[in-house]
Amino acid sequence: MRFPVKFPTLVGILFLAIFVGGFAYFFERVIRLPSQASVSSTPTSVEITNVSDTSFTVSWITESAATGAIRVGSDTTRSQVIFDERDTTGKLGKNTTHSVTFRSGVPETLYETTILSDGKPYTQNGTPYKIQTGPLLGGVTSAFEPAYGSVVTPNGQPAQGAIVYLTLLDGQKMSTLVTESGSWLIPLNLVRNEDLSAYLPFQERVTEQLVVRFENGESFATTDSLNDSPVPEMQIGKTYDFRKQQANAQIGAVAGTSTTNIVSLTKPIEGASIATTLPLIQGTGITGKRVSITLGITKPTGGTVVVGQDGIWRYTPSVPLSPGLQSVTMTTEDENGKSIAITHAFEILKSGTQVLGDATPSATLTPSLTPTPTSTLAGEQMPESGNSLPLLLLLIMGSSLLIVGLTYRTYLL
Numbered sequence: 329m330r331f332p333v334k335f336p337t338l339v340g341i342l343f344l345a346i347f348v349g350g351f352a353y354f355f356e357r358v359i360r361l362p363s364q365a366s367v368s369s370t371p372t373s374v375e376i377t378n379v380s381d382t383s384f385t386v387s388w389i390t391e392s393a394a395t396g397a398i399r400v401g402s403d404t405t406r407s408q409v410i411f412d413e414r415d416t417t418g419k420l421g422k423n424t425t426h427s428v429t430f431r432s433g434v435p436e437t438l439y440e441t442t443i444l445s446d447g448k449p450y451t452q453n454g455t456p457y458k459i460q461t462g463p464l465l466g467g468v469t470s471a472f473e474p475a476y477g478s479v480v481t482p483n484g485q486p487a488q489g490a491i492v493y494l495t496l497l498d499g500q501k502m503s504t505l506v507t508e509s510g511s512w513l514i515p516l517n518l519v520r521n522e523d524l525s526a527y528l529p530f531q532e533r534v535t536e537q538l539v540v541r542f543e544n545g546e547s548f549a550t551t552d553s554l555n556d557s558p559v560p561e562m563q564i565g566k567t568y569d570f571r572k573q574q575a576n577a578q579i580g581a582v583a584g585t586s587t588t589n590i591v592s593l594t595k596p597i598e599g600a601s602i603a604t605t606l607p608l609i610q611g612t613g614i615t616g617k618r619v620s621i622t623l624g625i626t627k628p629t630g631g632t633v634v635v636g637q638d639g640i641w642r643y644t645p646s647v648p649l650s651p652g653l654q655s656v657t658m659t660t661e662d663e664n665g666k667s668i669a670i671t672h673a674f675e676i677l678k679s680g681t682q683v684l685g686d687a688t689p690s691a692t693l694t695p696s697l698t699p700t701p702t703s704t705l706a707g708e709q710m711p712e713s714g715n716s717l718p719l720l721l722l723l724i725m726g727s728s729l730l731i732v733g734l735t736y737r738t739y740l741l
Contacts, residue, residue, distance in 0.1 A: 486510025
């Protein structure tokens with residue numbers, strides 16, 4: 329009995345279809361999906377701001393939430409990894425906005441900086457970002473007062489995590505993150521000129537450009553030093569010109585500022601819910617003045633800090649605070665030597681309690697300081713070893729050819 333001559337050909341076509349389908353499936357799962365994921369964590373809108381003699385800030389945006397850090401090194405210092413300003417709990421948080429500040433630099437030194445997004449290195453056109461610190465400046469700083477304001481999303485919610493960029497006419501670019509209440513504050517007394525060689529000379533009215541970047545858009549504003557304390561509320565997606573109006577500073581306005589617009593308690597804000605038992609206490613004051621901090625209600629603790637040259641003071645308790653209602657009181661003197669006290673109440677959440685609002689998710693891996701090889705292509709992730717694609721393709725092709733060959737031989741016999 330003779331079998332149809334074309335039957336083996338049909339079997340071959342069947343296995344060829346299986347092969348093509350398998351190849352398409354693995355191409356989609358192994359090649360395209362990782363490629364799409366890598367694009368979403370690629371840094372965009374990279375900015376270098378807040379450059380001083382010992383520090384600078386690198387900020388950027390990613391399409392999807394990703395961890396953020398920078399690797400910084402120079403000819404005379406070893407490379408070190410610096411994490412996002414919000415990563416204070418020992419774990420890397422995932423955000424779409426990223427702001428990392430390097431604070432241990434040396435004056436007039438060139439630093440090579442690589443962005444680490446989701447642990448993958450990104451450079452500028454194949455080479456690390458090159459950032460030159462400014463010279464050490466002496467003498468009197470400028471008399472510009474802090475600029476502050478608030479930012480909301482299109483639906484009126486605080487734009488927590490948005491990045492605010494402020495540039496004074498003929499001055500350097502400054503930046504800060506929007507807090508959980510939607511407020512922001514940038515000290516201007518240490519702003520330098522564009523080449524960083526001197527503090528920006530004080531003028532009563534100086535034009536300021538504001539850019540706010542967030543995960544779902546941007547906002548732009550033009551104002552001046554007479555209308556920046558506070559800057560009227562800005563909404564993502566809109567453009568403003570505040571130079572034609574005189575903004576009136578209010579007692580206890582954005583960021584909890586006092587009537588002088590200099591002494592303030594900015595963190596934590598009144599009524600805040602905090603997930604850490606070691607919260608950052610921060611505010612502004614007169615450079616060189618002492619600030620006394622009292623924490624707690626039933627068992628008060630505290631300490632003393634000195635306001636830095638940038639007009640900012642920071643304090644972190646050495647002993648964890650207990651969950652529940654807490655308070656913080658800061659006491660200092662204003663420029664006239666008058667004593668000022670500001671108190672905020674806040675809540676320390678129990679472990680595992682979700683923070684009200686959109687909490688920032690944390691990564692499951694503790695950050696590692698192991699240097700990562702620099703990518704040779706800007707904006708492209710480093711190739712990973714151990715890719716299983718070639719092996720999978722060889723297995724599919726080999727199995728298909730073997731089955732077709734055996735089937736054809738069987739029918740011939």
